[in-house]
Amino acid sequence: MKDTAIKAARLAGKLLIDNLGKITSRDVERKRKFDFVTEIDLESERLIINTIKQRFPEHAIFSEESAKESVRGQYRWIIDPLDGTTNYIHGYPAFAVSIALEFKQEIILGVIYDPLRDELFYAKKGGGAFLNGKAIHVSHISELKDSLLATGFPFRVKEYLDIYLKAFASLFHRVSGIRRAGSAALDFAHLACGRCDGFWEIGLSPWDIAAGSVLIEEAGGLITDFGGGHRHIWTGNVVAGNKFIHDEVLKVVKEVFQDSLD
Secondary structure: OHHHHHHHHHHHHHHHHHHOOOOOHHHEEEEEOOEEEEHHHHHHHHHHHHHHHHHOOOOEEEEHHHOOOOOOOOEEEEEEEEEOHHHHHHOOOOOEEEEEEEEOOEEEEEEEEEOOOOEEEEEEOOOOEEEOOEEOOOOOOOOHHHOEEEEOOOOOOHHHHHHHHHHHHHHHOOOOEEEOOOOHHHHHHHHHOOOOOEEEEOOOOHHHHHHHHHHHHHOOOEEEOOOOOOOHHHHOOEEEEOHHHHHHHHHHHHHHHOOOOO
């Protein structure tokens, strides 16, 4: 299953690279306000699903561009064929393929592939986390003032912008820096290998989070919802980090959001 996920991610990544810079306005559709899809998203998804179905035809699929097939079976693949579509449209160099596998409602496998850097992140439940075959771990930064955080603006739920900015301001004054690259999957992967120390975001989708969640946990990190529970994949509200920074960020998020979000 891991080998199939890696094969699918690499094939999709090659497709993305081969078509980078070739997108025109005629190739872009608006799924909803501020949320876009291209033919490359759809083609990448088809390629991933076909690769999985050739090997595991009985497995269920839950993917961003065909989310209707979301019935849970024993095994279900959760797929983002192009995380960072807006970046991709503009040629901004931050996008990825994200593939996770769920077994009996638990995420057991995650693969995130950055085709621009040829960086393949993967993790199996109980088996550790890896980047291009080498074990990775979250950072050891223990003080919030020394930490680098990643985040994403709530573009799908802009009604939360004001409260999000309150959290941003509160954390901004307490950390060494905050980055917003536009691909949650890459943020999770970079957190897992220690390139940043913490993360928070509102209103993500399951395919944004699933692969990254097992990657972070297997790299020794923590990932929760805004209440500190484990419904983050389904609420879309995420706090993650190493064990020190996660708890500090979560404390701020709880103070700001209180009962307004899960």
